[in-house]
Amino acid sequence: MSARQVGQPPEKHKLIASRVNRLSPSGIRKFFDLLASMEGVISLGVGEPDYATPWHISEAAVRSLEKGYTMYTSNSGMPELRQETARYLKEKYGIDYDPAGEILITVGVSEALDLAMRAILDPGDEVIMPDPHYVAYDSCVILAGGEPVMVPTRQESGFEVDAADIEARITAKTKAILLGYPANPTGAVMGREKLLAIAEVARRHGLLVISDEIYARLVYGVEHTCYAGLPGVKDSTILLGGFSKAYAMTGWRVGYALAPREIIAAMTKIHQYTIMSAPTMAQVAAIEALKTGEADVQEMVEDYNRRRLVIVKGLCEIGLSCFEPRGAFYAFPSIAATGLTSEEFSEKLLLEEKVAVVPGSAFGGCGEGYVRCCYATSLAEIEEALNRMGRFVSRHRRK
Amino acid sequence: MLKDILKILEDDARTTGKQIATMTGMPVAEVNKLIKQAEKDRIILKYQALVNWDRIEDEQVWALIEVKVTPEPEAGFDAIAERIAQFNQVRSLYLASGTYDLLLIVVGRSEHTVADFVSQNLAHIGGVQGTVTHFVLKRYKYDGEMLAAGEGVKRQPVIL
Ligand SMILES: Cc1ncc(COP(=O)(O)O)c(C=O)c1O
Numbered sequence: 001m002s003a004r005q006v007g008q009p010p011e012k013h014k015l016i017a018s019r020v021n022r023l024s025p026s027g028i029r030k031f032f033d034l035l036a037s038m039e040g041v042i043s044l045g046v047g048e049p050d051y052a053t054p055w056h057i058s059e060a061a062v063r064s065l066e067k068g069y070t071m072y073t074s075n076s077g078m079p080e081l082r083q084e085t086a087r088y089l090k091e092k093y094g095i096d097y098d099p100a101g102e103i104l105i106t107v108g109v110s111e112a113l114d115l116a117m118r119a120i121l122d123p124g125d126e127v128i129m130p131d132p133h134y135v136a137y138d139s140c141v142i143l144a145g146g147e148p149v150m151v152p153t154r155q156e157s158g159f160e161v162d163a164a165d166i167e168a169r170i171t172a173k174t175k176a177i178l179l180g181y182p183a184n185p186t187g188a189v190m191g192r193e194k195l196l197a198i199a200e201v202a203r204r205h206g207l208l209v210i211s212d213e214i215y216a217r218l219v220y221g222v223e224h225t226c227y228a229g230l231p232g233v234k235d236s237t238i239l240l241g242g243f244s245k246a247y248a249m250t251g252w253r254v255g256y257a258l259a260p261r262e263i264i265a266a267m268t269k270i271h272q273y274t275i276m277s278a279p280t281m282a283q284v285a286a287i288e289a290l291k292t293g294e295a296d297v298q299e300m301v302e303d304y305n306r307r308r309l310v311i312v313k314g315l316c317e318i319g320l321s322c323f324e325p326r327g328a329f330y331a332f333p334s335i336a337a338t339g340l341t342s343e344e345f346s347e348k349l350l351l352e353e354k355v356a357v358v359p360g361s362a363f364g365g366c367g368e369g370y371v372r373c374c375y376a377t378s379l380a381e382i383e384e385a386l387n388r389m390g391r392f393v394s395r396h397r398r399k
Numbered sequence: 400m401l402k403d404i405l406k407i408l409e410d411d412a413r414t415t416g417k418q419i420a421t422m423t424g425m426p427v428a429e430v431n432k433l434i435k436q437a438e439k440d441r442i443i444l445k446y447q448a449l450v451n452w453d454r455i456e457d458e459q460v461w462a463l464i465e466v467k468v469t470p471e472p473e474a475g476f477d478a479i480a481e482r483i484a485q486f487n488q489v490r491s492l493y494l495a496s497g498t499y500d501l502l503l504i505v506v507g508r509s510e511h512t513v514a515d516f517v518s519q520n521l522a523h524i525g526g527v528q529g530t531v532t533h534f535v536l537k538r539y540k541y542d543g544e545m546l547a548a549g550e551g552v553k554r555q556p557v558i559l
Pocket of ligand 1: 047107111214254
C-alpha cells in the first residue's frame with residue numbers, strides 16, 4: 001500500500017459514480033477534523049443552535065416512546081403534524097395548504113431539498129441559485145442530475161439576489177430558481193419587493209421556485225416574507241421549512257415540504273421508497289413544538305438578537321467590516337483588511353488563536369473574501385472570540 | 400427598555416452598561432441611568448452569585464417550613480409575616496394558598512440550628528398556630544439552574 005501524502009486530494013475513485021466524484025468534498029470538513037484534535041477552541045463554526053430542545057418538546061417524545069409509538073407513520077407524515085403545519089402556516093403567513101395532499105413531512109429540510117430536486121429535474125436541467133449559498137444546494141442539484149447555475153450576490157446589496165441577475169441566466173434548460181432566505185451563510189433577508197420581482201421573472205419564464213425557509217423565524221427587526229404567500233405563486237412554488245433552527249431541534253431530523261399536489265405526490269413517491277417516514281418520535285415532538293413552542297422561539301430569538309448586535313459591532317471594531325445580517329444566526333464579515341484568502345484566514349485563525357470560523361469560499365466563489373461566524377454560542381465565548389480575532393487581525397493587517 | 404436591561408442582568412449580573420448598550424442598541428448613558436433608577440426604586444435589589452454550596456465542604460441545611468397562623472384583624476397576614484421575615488435564618492418567605500398560610504425557606508448550619516429556630520423563635524410568635532418542617536434532602540435545581548455536575552452536551556463538529 002502506498003502512503004498518500006498529506007494534503008493531496010483523495011483520489012477520484014473509478015468505482016464511484018461521476019456525479020458523486022464531481023461533488024467537492026465539503027471545504028469545512030478539513031477544519032473540523034483539525035478542530036476535533038485541538039483543546040480550548042472557541043467555535044463559531046457550527047451552524048446550529050446552542051440550546052437544547054425545550055424540555056416540554058422532548059418530554060412529548062419521551063411520553064410517546066413510553067406509550068409505544070415506535071412504528072412507521074403514514075408516508076406523508078402523521079395527520080396531526082400535517083394539520084398543525086397547515087394551521088401554523090395559515091396563521092403566520094396566511095397561506096392555505098391542504099394537509100391531505102399538499103404537505104409532506106420529511107427528514108429535515110435536507111431530505112426535502114433532495115426530494116424536490118429529484119422530483120423535478122431531468123438530466124441537464126438547470127437550477128439558478130444565489131452565490132454564496134448553503135453548501136447542500138449545488139450538491140443536491142448535481143446528485144439529481146441537474147446543473148447548478150450561480151447568481152453572484154454582493155455585500156454592497158446586502159447579499160440579496162436580484163431578479164434581473166436571475167433573468168440574465170435563464171436558458172432553455174432552466175427549470176427552477178432555488179432561494180434560501182434568511183440565508184446561510186450571509187444572514188441576508190430578502191424584502192418583499194425584491195421577492196415580488198423574482199416571482200414575476202419566474203412567472204414570465206414558467207419556472208418553479210424552491211424556497212428554503214428553515215430560518216424563517218430567526219429574523220431581527222424585520223418581517224419575514226414567505227415566498228409562497230406572494231400573490232399567485234403558490235402553484236409554482238415548493239416551500240421547505242422545519243424545526244431544526246427555530247426550535248433548536250437539529251438532531252431530531254424532521255421538516256416539511258409544501259407544494260402543489262402533483263409535486264408532493266412525486267416527492268412522496270421517492271420518499272416512500274427511500275425513507276418510508278420521518279422518525280415517529282420526532283414527528284410527535286414537532287407537533288408539540290407547533291402547538292406550544294411559540295414562547296420558546298420568541299425567547300431564543302431575543303437572545304440571538306443580543307448576540308447578533310454584540311458580534312456585528314465587535315467585528316466592525318476589529319476591522320472586519322460586516323454588513324448587518326437581519327436573519328439566521330450568522331455574521332459574514334469581509335476579511336479584506338487582512339489580505340488573506342478565506343481559507344488562509346480560517347486556518348491561521350484556528351492554529352494561532354484557536355477560533356474556528358468557516359471560510360466563505362466553502363459557500364461558493366462569491367463567498368471568497370469573507371468568513372462565516374455563527375453567533376449561536378454564549379456571549380462570553382463571542383466576546384473572547386472577538387478578542388482573539390482582534391489580535392489576529394492586527395497581526396495580519398494588509399501592509 | 401428597562402425590561403430588556405433587567406432580563407440581561409437577571410441572566411448575568413456582571414454584564415456591563417457598555418455591553419448592555421450594544422445588546423439593546425440603547426446609548427450607554429441611557430442604560431446606566433435606567434439601572435441607577437431601578438436600583439433606587441428597589442426593582443434591582445442586589446447583584447449576587449448563584450452558589451452551589453453542595454460542591455464545597457460546607458455543612459448547610461435547608462428546610463421548607465409550613466406555618467399556619469391566625470391573621471390579625473387589621474393587618475391580616477402581613478404583620479406576622481414581616482415579623483417572621485426579620486430573622487436572618489429565613490431565606491425566603493411566601494404567603495401561599497392551601498392548607499397552610501406561610502411557606503418559609505430556612506437555611507441553617509445543621510438540623511439542630513433549624514430545629515432551634517422552629518422551637519425557640521417561630522413557635523413563640525403570637526398568632527403562629529402550628530408548623531410543619533420539611534428538611535431538604537437534595538437540591539436538584541435552584542433558581543433555574545441544574546445543580547448536578549453534568550458536563551452538558553457538547554455539539555459535535557458537523558459539516559454543513
Ligand atoms: C439553509 C439551510 N437549509 C437547510 C438546512 C438543513 O436543515 P434540516 O436540519 O432541517 O435538515 C440547513 C442547516 O444548516 C441550512 O442552513
